Amino acid sequence: MVLAVVLLGGLFALPNIFDQDPSMEISAQRDAVIDQTTESRVQQALEKVGVRVKGIGQKQNGKLLVRFSSSEDQLKAIDLVAAELGENYTPALTLSPDLPDWLVGLGAEPMYLGLDLRGGIHVLIDVDMDAAIEQAAERYSGDIRTLLREKKLRYTRISREQDQVVVKFNNAEKRDQASDLIGNEFRSLNLESSDEADAFLVTVSLSPAEKQEVQRFALQQNITTLRNRVNALGIAEPLIQQQGVRRIVVQLPGAQDPAKLKEILGATATLEYRLADTEHSVEDAVNGRVPPGSNLYHERDGQPVLLKKRVIVTGNQIVDASSGLDQQTGQPAVFVSLDGVGAKRMRRMTNENVGKPMAVVFIENRTTTRMVDGKPVKVKKRVEEVISIATIREPFGRRFQTTGLDTTEEARDLALLLRAGALAAPIEIVEERTIGPSLGQDSIDQGFKSVVIGLVLVMIFMAVYYRVFGLVADMALVMNLVLIVAILSMLQATLTLPGIAGIVLTVGMAVDANVLIFQRIREELANGNSPQSSIQAGYEKAFSTIIDANITTLIAAVVLFSFGTGPIKGFAVTLAIGICTSMFTAIIGTRAVINLIYGRKRVKALAI
């Protein structure tokens, strides 16, 4: 059995000694496909300029993998391929192990290196849930306004106060009617009636269940959006994951430009389509007399514009957006598709308002944390800008285009942000860890060096101190290392720098079990017992001690794992795996070898 475990362990640890090729993964976007033609196109394009391709082939997931012999070739190739294949294909840099086919067939893979070892960017993003709920309340206030108008129930005022909507009436009867109506229409809302001096109020708030749903949705939508945006960056194995109830982790192995990532992640852009207010004077509004029902905005060149408060369509009703050229004018344009609700509203509005101007407001949310009197204070900045005012030429619904963008580049940027789907709630980066590739490689080298040096020192000590038994313990130690590597490879657990430290620590502690056993054997021998029975007794008596000692360490490892983030988890994982494997190798493994050496014959003395 011991032999079987060792062989299996060796087999799965094997992929780690093969080199990793710098390579490129090409994936198809939208309806583009990767086939034989794509493959030959890439190959020819690269050969034309003399970039040597080490290997090319389609992976099981449909992506095209191109291997190179140097990372210089790899970097050169990515630009070439991007130019050759065009926008519908995304090439991404990656590393792939150069494994023989039979190992690949077995499903054996090398250890998965953490970002701190392979280099890359890790960011933790916080979703502003208060804002998400306020947005939901804002949406409801619009819906309630529409509902009351349709049913001809006159109200004096509808306003949103934080996460509540307050509707004012001038008599109690109307108020009660409205309350019933709203209650029937929106079952997920909590209603509360109250009286003020001369007004009758209904206070509408979201039920806890609805709030939870809004938050869940905000998080989910953000994850989807981030995934889309990140995919556009061309990173081979991006990880985008929920952490807790309001945080999102984004990990981009191999990415090297945190500034670019933050530009993409940090700005949350959305669009609002609003009708321009042509009935009132803009000048009056600039002088402070903004008519109720309208807001004052500015165009990019600073020109003031008066727009109706009512939003026709918001960014999260946008399904898709792409950039291109307007067929008639040749100007850069963004083509937008709306979802069902958005299309319906757009159709109704444009129907009634042909010939009137409609504006697109581009809204960017930025959140900064500043220190005020030693305490972090969040400052939210909302930048609103009218990016285009266009006359509604004809009624439209699901699909339409927006022009008025200065360059094709700007159109593309906007389309990218829009396509990603406007975000439901503002986000803020609360943690970033970027590791450059050179530091990662240094860490691997230094980690490897310290493992080897530590291992050799311990092995020498054991061999000198316990002679034959020490050599057996040394074998167990090496086997233990192989098993740790094998298990890490099999689980595809992430190996981090603290993880390597965990392995080093395990090397030091793994011999503990053997030290316990050997000390016991020595004691038994000193008490005048025969070699065979001393071995027997030594293993038996040390057993419970070893179990107790290791379980307590395991408790610490489990606690570490459950509270820790990234790198600390890596340490806990290797520590826990190391404890388990070391118990196996140090007790069962050494016993088997010792029996092999001393088992059959009558021995006079033990080399211990």
Next chain:
Amino acid sequence: MQILKDVHLDLMGKRSIALVFSAVLLLIAVGSIIARGLNLGIDFTGGTLVEVGYPQAVELPVVREALAKDGFDDAVIQHFGTSKDVLVRLAPREDIESAVLSDRAFSAMQGIDPQVDLRRVEFVGPQVGDELTEDGGLAMLYALIGILIYVGLRFEYRFAVGSVIALVHDVLITIGFFALFQVEFDLPVLAAVLAVIGYSLNDTIVVYDRIRENFRKIRKGDAVDVINTSVNQTLSRTLITSGTTLLVLVALFLFGGEIIHGFALALIVGVVIGTYSSIYVASSSVIFMGVSRADLMPVKKEDGTVDDMP
């Protein structure tokens, strides 16, 4: 080869000296923690840290000037490992978003030499830092409670209390060391402190195991004698295991790279203290609590290998 053969040191007889020694260490540790505080890393305080590597050795004043020109007057700048590598700590700024602070600083440093290599950026928002501090404290607490329960079940409550006293002793002194010498205390160091808990306990359990066994085996002598014998019997193992662990930790400290320094240092301090405490603190606290043979006898463990499997 044997280093310690048949030692019969009167270790427990000196327990009052050990008590004073421990008390002094603890006083210094707690005193440093209170008086000087921990030099917390940005993992806990929040902040921004940028590490860059220049192709050639670079003078710190040059870097300082380049950063000051771009408004980073209060940046803390130091060499990291070699004279080519520079580590910069940035304070939050009014006019720049925290998340893009590092990008600005990096471009400022690119001004000195465009070939500069961005090695590492760490930015931790203040709220994340606070959460980590809280989680770290909780983790330590959970680990201690888990261990208390396990040892209580496997041995006896006084042993559980004794082991926890030893653990608190080790953790406090290790953290005190970091406070006294103002070595940076970051997330890996916290992990190391938790690992110290595991390690120190490992040592303590081995000694306790022997005490339990000897209470049942040795019929003569009082509790102090029995405990003394047990500590003596396990002494050689305790020292060897600590020795091998220290060997690899020193290797890690010397060759593992700058990032892992604090981690290795915490473990080295922890292992040394843990070794001492498993000999003195854990055993003597059991004596102080007045454990006797009778306390361990009713638990019929003598025949039970079955019982030994938890």
